[in-house]
Amino acid sequence: MKKEEKKKLKKLYIIIAIIIFSIIFIDQLTKIIVLNYEEINIGNVVLKANPISAGMYDETSRGVTILTNLVIVFIIFGIIKSDNQFVSKKTKILLSFALAGGISNIIDRICRGSVVEFINISPLPAFNIADVCILIGWISFVAIFAAFSSKELQKKKESKEDVSKERTRNK
Secondary structure, three states: OOHHHHHHHHHHHHHHHHHHHHHHHHHHHHHHHHHOOOOEEEOOEEEOOOOOOOOOOOHHHHHHHHHHHHHHHHHHHHHHHOOOOOOOHHHHHHHHHHHHHHHHHHHHHHHOOOOOOOEEOOOOOOEOHHHHHHHHHHHHHHHHHHHHHHHHHHHHHHHHHHHHHHHHHHO
16 A cells, blocks of 8 residues: 555544544533433424433343444444445445444443433434434445445446447357
């Protein structure tokens, strides 16, 4: 790898680290604020810690959930860190949102016993900033993957058509 490429890669990883730490910080800070107030109303949005969050489990299933989440976090980290030519910078940055959200929710499960869900917008279930980041990361990843797959299928189709035309000319 050339010196210039290493420099660009280092810059990308710094950007990704800033994104990850910023999301975790903002998510954890908002959870601390909400846990210290009964309810915060901002227009139609109610910020209120949900005592019966989807993340409440008995100790065994909590441990399994934490372990499963850690595996997913390490897989995402591996994709971000990979030198695979098919994983673009944009994909890595978008996956960093999912990674940060996952890490922040794992912090909740380990430190608080469950994930603090506090954004209540009816009729949606309660959620938090980490959940939004996970959603952004995965939807973006799926969209990029679908676009890439579509392009690859189009290339294969064009390649088959070219081969077919060549065979017709040679007859």
